[in-house]
Amino acid sequence: SQTIHQWPATLVQPVGSPLSLECTVEGTSNPNLYWYRQAAGRGLQLLFYSVGIGQISSEVPQNLSASRPQDRQFILSSKKLLLSDSGFYLCAWSLDSTGELFFGEGSRLTVL
Amino acid sequence: DAKTTQPPSMDCAEGRAANLPCNHSTISGNEYVYWYRQIHSQGPQYIIHGLKNNETNEMASLIITEDRKSSTLILPHATLRDTAVYYCIVRGMDSSYKLIFGSGTRLLVRP
Numbered sequence: 001s002q003t004i005h006q007w008p009a010t011l012v013q014p015v016g017s018p019l020s021l022e023c024t025v026e027g028t029s030n031p032n033l034y035w036y037r038q039a040a041g042r043g044l045q046l047l048f049y050s051v052g053i054g055q056i057s058s059e060v061p062q063n064l065s066a067s068r069p070q071d072r073q074f075i076l077s078s079k080k081l082l083l084s085d086s087g088f089y090l091c092a093w094s095l096d097s098t099g100e101l102f103f104g105e106g107s108r109l110t111v112l
Numbered sequence: 113d114a115k116t117t118q119p120p121s122m123d124c125a126e127g128r129a130a131n132l133p134c135n136h137s138t139i140s141g142n143e144y145v146y147w148y149r150q151i152h153s154q155g156p157q158y159i160i161h162g163l164k165n166n167e168t169n170e171m172a173s174l175i176i177t178e179d180r181k182s183s184t185l186i187l188p189h190a191t192l193r194d195t196a197v198y199y200c201i202v203r204g205m206d207s208s209y210k211l212i213f214g215s216g217t218r219l220l221v222r223p
């Protein structure tokens with residue numbers, strides 16, 4: 001069966017520090033991968049999606065970047081965090097055939 | 113992708129059916145209706161999706177009107193664990209595979 005792993009689960013970072021969140025999917029090949037963010041009390045915002053290795057599409061201009069170095073690995077990064085980067089970050093995967101999204105457990109980032 | 117409109121909040125009594133409406137009046141012929149829910153501090157969970165026929169699974173039923181401009185998600189016997197934010201999303205199969213979440217409906221199941 002397919003599983004998705006996302007880490008770290010929580011982190012507290014100072015403003016200006018770098019960020020790296022990692023997501024891996026097991027049990028499937030060539031998934032579509034997504035990064036969403038949810039600010040406190042707000043809805044889910046799609047940040048990036050990828051339909052293949054090295055293929056990244058950005059939905060909103062921001063302080064973050066994404067990379068997909070391997071088929072089932074998706075990384076969210078920042079060189080210098082801002083206070084507004086705080087939030088709940090969710091990685092998800094899907095297969096073209098169904099369109100269903102399967103989400104990880106999320107990473108809660110607090111920037112101080 | 114077509115925009116959806118949902119009431120911001122609803123409530124129902126435990127054991128009763130919860131009927132969550134969604135308007136998607138600009139939906140096009142190749143766009144599907146998806147429903148997800150998000151329990152506090154967790155990732156969203158897929159519930160059901162459909163194109164034009166009514167659908168049912170172990171979690172819920174999806175009723176889509178004949179003109180496809182609205183739909184209703186039915187939880188037949190709501191439990192306290194069904195308290196969550198429910199998202200109705202319309203998406204075409206050719207729209208870069210992404211799902212855009214709106215504000216959703218916050219459902220409170222009362223004991």
